[in-house]
Amino acid sequence: MAGEELINRWDSYLGKLKERYFEILAQAEEPLNGVIEGLQFDNVIIHNVKNGLHNQTVLQLFAKAEEGWGKMQTEIYKSGNLKLIKEQGGKLASFRDWLNTEFTKFEVGLFARAARKILDNVKQHIDEKKLHRCTQCAAELPINVYSFMAVNIKCDSCGSVNTYQPDDRVRALEYYVLEPLAEESALEPKLRKDHDKSANKEYFTKYYTFLMDNVPEKRESYKRTLDERLNNPFFG
Ligand SMILES: [Zn+2]
Numbered sequence: 001m002a003g004e005e006l007i008n009r010w011d012s013y014l015g016k017l018k019e020r021y022f023e024i025l026a027q028a029e030e031p032l033n034g035v036i037e038g039l040q041f042d043n044v045i046i047h048n049v050k051n052g053l054h055n056q057t058v059l060q061l062f063a064k065a066e067e068g069w070g071k072m073q074t075e076i077y078k079s080g081n082l083k084l085i086k087e088q089g090g091k092l093a094s095f096r097d098w099l100n101t102e103f104t105k106f107e108v109g110l111f112a113r114a115a116r117k118i119l120d121n122v123k124q125h126i127d128e129k130k131l132h133r134c135t136q137c138a139a140e141l142p143i144n145v146y147s148f149m150a151v152n153i154k155c156d157s158c159g160s161v162n163t164y165q166p167d168d169r170v171r172a173l174e175y176y177v178l179e180p181l182a183e184e185s186a187l188e189p190k191l192r193k194d195h196d197k198s199a200n201k202e203y204f205t206k207y208y209t210f211l212m213d214n215v216p217e218k219r220e221s222y223k224r225t226l227d228e229r230l231n232n233p234f235f236g
Pocket residue numbers: 134135136137138139155156157158159160
């Protein structure tokens with residue numbers, strides 16, 4: 001087979017695998033909507049779904065690409081045009097990068113969708129009144145419902161000290177809702193950071209700034225983590 005013909009065949013093979021990638025995710029869309037609709041206060045099931053889809057797309061399609069490349073190599077040796085090995089082999093690595101980038105976009109989007117649904121559920125199930133009343137005199141206490149940490153608050157009416165314990169579902173928001181939404185806000189540098197070291201800092205800055213803005217009471221702790229990340233010479 002002539003070199004040009006081999007290249008065309010290889011390009012079209014990889015092109016078909018890319019089409020297959022989108023087909024698999026399109027087929028998953030409807031069942032996935034059902035899963036998201038059925039979420040309550042955590043995203044555990046989403047991790048399982050994600051692992052399954054990662055296997056079906058990234059792992060299996062890359063295995064197919066490797067298989068195709070094996071056949072290509074055989075054909076290239078037969079053709080005697082050995083410079084094609086190095087030239088065309090690079091497309092295998094590019095395909096792997098493509099799969100990983102596409103899947104990261106999908107994954108971050110999926111967890112963000114789940115996060116919005118969980119946030120809705122929590123909002124609907126939180127009894128704001130119950131959380132806001134003094135245990136002694138039932139006067140209203142100035143408590144932020146979406147507080148993640150236990151705090152002691154003195155009641156203005158009777159002077160007794162109430163310990164506010166955030167609802168477990170509210171505590172869980174940090175992990176199931178805010179972190180996925182922070183990832184979403186930092187997606188652009190996240191996609192670049194494997195190939196561009198400077199994007200790492202941009203990624204951490206966006207990620208932690210989102211958390212600092214949305215969880216003011218933990219601002220200092222996030223700020224410290226961000227500073228540690230930014231000053232880590234590994235990411236310089
Ligand atoms: Zn009171």
